[in-house]
Each structure stands twice: as C-alpha cells, then as structure tokens.
Amino acid sequence: MSSTQYTKKIALIDCNSFYVSCERLFNPKIRRKPVVVLSNNDGCIISRSNEAKALGIKMGEPYFKEKEIIVKNNVQVFSSNYSLYGDISRRVMRTLKRFNSDIEIYSIDEAFLDLSNFSDNEIEDVGHEIRSIVLKWTGIPTSIGIAKTKTLSKIANHIAKKKKSGVVSLVGIENIDPILEKVEINDIWGVGKQLTKFYNKNGIYNAKQLKNKSNTWIKKSSNVLSSRTAMELRGIPCIDLEVTSSKRKSCVVSRSFGKRVENFQELREAVAGYSLNASEKIRSESLVTKSITVFVRTSPFQNQYGFYSNSKTVDFPIATNNSIEIVKSALNALETIFKNGYRYQKAGVMLSHLSESTNNKNLFSSERDEKINSLMKSIDNTNYRYGRSTLSLASAGIHKRWNMRREYSSKIDTADFYSLPMIKAI
C-alpha cells in the first residue's frame, strides 16, 4: 500500500524560545543556562529557555513576581531587542523559502509552509532536513509539525516541541483520534480562555471530543470560526494558507511609560512621538489613513489611585500619511480625553482604515501638499540614514522622562549585525 502518495501537507515551523535563542547566538556563554527575555519596559517575561521553564518561571508573568526565583538561580535576564529579532527572523524565513515559495509568515517566529509537493513517504525526512538546515544557516533551533490542515499542523508542532527529534508528522496516520484525545481543548489553535470555559461546560475537554461534535451545534452555539477549527481537526482544510502578504488594515503604536505621567505636557509629547512613528510606518508601506484613535489609561492593577481609560477617534477629511496633520489631530483628540489628577501608565495611537496611497493629485491637492510630501520624504530618508528621530517635531519632546525602562539590553545593534561574522554551526 506504500505507493507514492501526494496528499495535502502543511508544515508549521516554529522557532524554539525565539528571543532567547537570538540572544544566545551572540552570547555562547548562556547556551545551557536559564535565560529569560522581558517585554518592553522590562514588564513581563515573554521568552524563556527550557532551563528557565524547568524552574517554574511562567510565560507572561510580571518580572518582579519572578525576581526571587531569577536571582536565586542566577537566571540571565535580557530586555527585548526587536530590531535584532526581526533581522534573525528574516534570515530564518529566507531559508524556509528555499523549500517552497508557498509560505505564510505567521509571526516573527512561525511560518506555515506548503509541502504537498513532497511524497507522503519522504515527508518526515524533509522535516528533519528543514530543521537541520535552519539550524546550520541561522543558528536557530526549531520545532516542526506536519499535517493535512493548519490546525492539525499546530497540534503536531505542539507535540514536536516536547520531542528531542523536534519533528512530528501526522501525515499517513489512519486514525489520529488517540493522538487528539491527549490534546487538551485549550491547546487547540483558536480556542482561548472563553471558548475553553464554554466547551468544558458542555463536556468537551479534548481535541477528539471537539472533532466529533456536530458542526451545526458548534456553529449555532459558538460561531463560524469554531466550526472551521472542528472541520480542520477532521482533516478538512478550511483555513487557507495566506501566501501573499496582504496590506495591513491598521497600525498601532503604544507604550507603557517607564514612570507614571501626570503632566499634560508630557502626555502630549508621548502622543506626538507615537503619532510620528505611526505616520512613518504607514508611509514606508505606501499607505494612507482615514482616521486616528488616541487612547490613554491609568494602571488597571493599581486601583487605589482610581482607574481611568478613554479614547477618542478623529476622521480625516482626506486619507493622509502626513506627520504634521496626523500629530495635530492626535493632540486635539488627546485634549478632549485628558483628565487632570490621574497617574497615566500608558498611551497610544491607532491609525485605521488604511488604504494604498495613490500619490495621484486630486481636486483638492495644491502646491502646498506637494511641498509637504517632499518634506515627509526627506524626513524619512534622513531618519533612515542617521537613526530614527534624528528629525522630529518639537511637540514630540526632547527629554522624555517617561521613556521605557530597558535595563538589561544586550545592546546588540542591527547596524553592527551585518559586520559580525556569519554564524555557522559545525
């Protein structure tokens, strides 16, 4: 029965403890030691090495809550360095593309790859080859799950994470029920906290049970997404591989402050700065925005000072990516929601209803618009060449006492990155 078969095969390649692995590339001394990477502002733990996991350090936990274990066990701590992780990520993705250009880059450390063009018999070997080449060329260890649908490949990947070989294929297995039975409902891709609660209430605790539940019941009592998940568990592809990178629909820039902000002027500076970053981002992708939302809030964890959270959305008459116009609207919006007497913990802006910038002159464009466009271009070029915020607007402030904490940065700069020697595992 082992004639050559070419059934549908999707692989999910997931980098192990990605941020930790990136830091390890440049610091071999921490290879077998417990390591964690912190979120912005050194707030939460967002990446842990296996050694750190073994110590019981939890994902997403506030840093200060784990500090005791960390100090006691001499865990290595790093502030996050996203430009570095982004660069390594691009190298990993480039490597994966060699196996098939039909790839969906799902997140900074994950990609779905269509491997249907390999036969069922050889697929597991292909998985091992991908894994060893990525390791050799980028230094990043991965786990690989292969199955008929994206949801099943996620499950295979989940199992692969715990295996030394790092590769698990469900392709060609007649009955996967015994495997699905061991997968808890909340470990299924697309099933979060609320759905877990709901399914448990209805006696569903594992993937096999969900797979066998009727579609009409699921759709009626939940929604179409849930029924798609169930279909995918049955091996019927419902969630397409998104090969073409579609233009995004919104762009958010927000930060928690390094220390609480009470002063309106400082809040203005922060919001102006975030607006500038967001404008620059959409310009670099040739997008324009139709509206901006500004939001501010105090800490949801410290109620003794009173909780306040508010947002304001302003529409632009004509879609724009002009920094000056965007900052102006943002500050106007901020004025309407700012309230005196609160200790603000976070603020942000969101540009929505993004669309492609046509660059065409329209009825309302003027010579002044042309000048502004070329001004934006030269600001972007200068900032690209000499580092972000070389050129800024006065409203974005200079002192920035509220800036993020980043105490444990490895200080590896992407500008340095290309001057470093190539990494090759032996």
Add this chain to the structure above:
DNA sequence: TCTGGGGTCCTAGGACCC
C-alpha cells in the same frame, strides 16, 4: 385607533493570535 418587515451598512467591543 391600529403602528410591518426586511434589508444594508456601520461601529464598538469581544475573542483570539503571537
């Protein structure tokens, strides 16, 4: 005095993902 029914479009908020 009786006060329909069905359709579209938009938005806010929720749930999920990494």
Add this chain to the structure above:
DNA sequence: TCTGGGGTCCTAGGACCC
C-alpha cells in the same frame, strides 16, 4: 515600586431606508 505590544476577524445592535 514594578504587570508588553501589535494585529485580525466576527457579531450584535443601532441607524437608516423602502
């Protein structure tokens, strides 16, 4: 004292129309 940031999609419900 200290609790991240950036996305997508779906649904319910309101506004509006005929």
